[in-house]
Amino acid sequence: MVIIDGLNREELMKQLQQSSIHLNAYAEMLLADERFMISSTRYSLHTVELTARNLGFPDGATTEQMFTKAQQLGLKLCPLELAPYLRMQYIDQPEDMEGEVRHNQAPSGSVTVASEPISEEDTFPKGFYLRHMHGELWLRGYCADDLHSWNANDRFIFVK
Template identity: 55%
Template structure:
């Protein structure tokens, strides 16, 4: 049974933790996962930490439209609505772990690619930002282009309007 029956959601159970930062990066390389410069900045930042103990986390993937925004929404609006639905922001380390576990992501498109917009077929991991600097990467997104799996970092301020078809992953609140 779907938790959000009015939405087309995708739920995943992912094992998080149990790896050091270096081990996690090594696993990404072993799987031939490409990183952009922003992802490397996030992974090398002291605020990017990993859990020493393994735990299972259930995530929910929804579009902005599924969250109730037919005209798009800003990050503060998206977060507020997700919280109302019993969803939480993910720890930053969730991005690399989901990338390692989601190796069969469908191919994205390079058509109609606009600077400042989420690429077609990408999935953004909803996380707390680790810096108030709008020029510092906010978080990760997953993408597959020309057969290559990517873990990419992105920059977006709180005024950026996400499109209705943009996809986000949130953590399901444990008490739901």
């Protein structure tokens, strides 16, 4: 279960900083964008972590294919604001020991928060993923076009 505290944008950014959460430029873009909706009400969500393989895609799939399948299974996409709260609460995420750079692929050990993009532009971040590397917790934004294919072992968070 993830608790969304109903913080305003300034309070949320301060809390991320106080929690020693690192952000990449894409995450900063998403958090600063006026389309990034923040609820002023405190609420909680039950989440589930699945791989593309768990969703029935042993060879991987596009974002649309996976999100459609998840919804057919009764899962929902996460509100975008869930990602920073999940990052602050998921402090025991296993560390990425590989540390390898994988271009145009989700980094090893990362967990992508399944959410609707706030922009259709390919150059604007589509969402967030969580990563733990070099002893530091990261909330990172990512860009991907509609043709991007996720690997079978890529991990995602959905709402139950």
